[in-house]
Amino acid sequence: MKKTFTCKDVTGLLSRYQDNELDGEHHPAVEVHLEGCEACRGQLRQLELLVRKMKSVPPAEPLPNFNALVMSGIKDRRARAWLTRPSYIYSLVFVVFCLLGLLLGPQWKTAGANPGAEEIAAVTEMVENSLIAQYSNVLAESRQLTLMDVQDSTFDTLLNEEYSQ
Amino acid sequence: MNETETVFSDDDVVRSIRKGHVQHFNVLVDRYKHKITNFIHKMIFDYDEAQSLAQDVFIKVYESIKKYKAQDNFQAFIFTIAKNLTLNYIKKQKRVRLFSGFLSDNAEDKHFQCKGTQETQLEEEQKQALLMEGLKKINENQRIALVMKVYLDLSYNKIAEVTGWSIPKIETLISRAKSSLRQHVKPHLGGPGGHVRKKTQEKSQPAVLKVRAI
Numbered sequence: 078m079k080k081t082f083t084c085k086d087v088t089g090l091l092s093r094y095q096d097n098e099l100d101g102e103h104h105p106a107v108e109v110h111l112e113g114c115e116a117c118r119g120q121l122r123q124l125e126l127l128v129r130k131m132k133s134v135p136p137a138e139p140l141p142n143f144n145a146l147v148m149s150g151i152k153d154r155r156a157r158a159w160l161t162r163p164s165y166i167y168s169l170v171f172v173v174f175c176l177l178g179l180l181l182g183p184q185w186k187t188a189g190a191n192p193g194a195e196e197i198a199a200v201t202e203m204v205e206n207s208l209i210a211q212y213s214n215v216l217a218e219s220r221q222l223t224l225m226d227v228q229d230s231t232f233d234t235l236l237n238e239e240y241s242q
Numbered sequence: 243m244n245e246t247e248t249v250f251s252d253d254d255v256v257r258s259i260r261k262g263h264v265q266h267f268n269v270l271v272d273r274y275k276h277k278i279t280n281f282i283h284k285m286i287f288d289y290d291e292a293q294s295l296a297q298d299v300f301i302k303v304y305e306s307i308k309k310y311k312a313q314d315n316f317q318a319f320i321f322t323i324a325k326n327l328t329l330n331y332i333k334k335q336k337r338v339r340l341f342s343g344f345l346s347d348n349a350e351d352k353h354f355q356c357k358g359t360q361e362t363q364l365e366e367e368q369k370q371a372l373l374m375e376g377l378k379k380i381n382e383n384q385r386i387a388l389v390m391k392v393y394l395d396l397s398y399n400k401i402a403e404v405t406g407w408s409i410p411k412i413e414t415l416i417s418r419a420k421s422s423l424r425q426h427v428k429p430h431l432g433g434p435g436g437h438v439r440k441k442t443q444e445k446s447q448p449a450v451l452k453v454r455a456i
Contacts (some may be wrong), residue, residue, distance in 0.1 A: 089417075092420055096391060100400050124420060124424070127423060127424050130427070131393075133370065134370045134373060134374065137279050137280050137292055138276065138279065139276060139285075139293065140293055144268050144272070146297050147271055147301060148264075148267070150297055151305075182392075234439055
């Protein structure tokens with residue numbers, strides 16, 4: 078390490094010296110130089126004055142109800158965090174679905190019963206009508222066949238074929 | 243509450259909070275609210291926002307208290323959160339200003355408005371306003387380092403712990419910050435001045451206050 082420091086050396090170390098952050102190796106060397114150099118002492122005084130002026134600026138004080146505001150903020154955050162928790166959301170959805178099911182379930186049940194009976198009645202009627210129609214057709218056909226039977230002797234052959242199937 | 247404050251360390255209070263004694267968080271708030279509010283204010287120069295941000299810091303500290311390890315330094319833990327929230331705010335403000343087309347930094351801070359009725363008080367307040375204006379002009383990293391050193395009275399090692407920067411970087415930042423600030427307020431600083439600087443003082447802008455170097 079250099080035994081004597083020049084102004085150039087000391088200028089670079091003045092800030093640390095002023096902050097009391099100079100290590101044991103450089104500190105004495107800087108002090109020795111300062112004892113003999115008015116220019117560097119002047120620079121040091123400027124730095125000290127600057128810091129003193131900075132510290133003289135009134136500090137920004139917290140509001141009187143600062144603690145209450147912080148605790149209130151913490152409570153709000155905790156409440157919001159609980160509301161957005163996934164398990165809470167899933168539970169809520171499940172409960173909503175159950176409620177919907179309970180409220181609307183009976184309506185679905187009753188609505189389902191009547192249409193079934195009505196449908197059966199309608200279908201029954203339809204079937205009856207179609208059976209009647211078919212029977213009517215059959216009757217008509219059979220009458221026609223009877224007439225045809227007289228007219229065409231080959232018809233017996235056809236009938237025989239049909240009944241034998 | 244006063245007994246708790248004098249007897250228990252930060253780690254003891256944190257342990258108590260983790261056990262469910264949420265009200266003990268007030269002890270930590272009381273210990274650090276002044277420094278945190280002042281630090282944030284000296285970074286953003288807006289008193290009202292500083293109050294709001296300071297509260298956010300403590301809320302964030304509470305939410306992150308489970309992440310804090312007992313062997314860590316609680317002071318570094320809380321100042322790290324304060325630094326991060328402050329920097330986020332500054333970046334957000336820059337984006338807002340850029341978007342709105344205004345790049346000025348003339349946010350009027352009521353805290354520093356000159357109210358003094360006497361001449362000396364007014365002069366003093368003007369100097370302080372000038373100082374704060376100078377502080378506003380230096381870049382964020384230099385400002386963080388300088389504010390932590392001057393207003394929070396943290397050592398370079400503690401600043402390194404909070405910021406993650408190396409000691410040489412912190413030394414450089416603080417040295418440059420002081421140099422920039424000194425250049426800004428030089429004519430109005432007052433008191434004994436360096437002989438080296440005398441000539442440059444005469445060349446600088448017309449001084450509001452005449453300073454005589456001794």
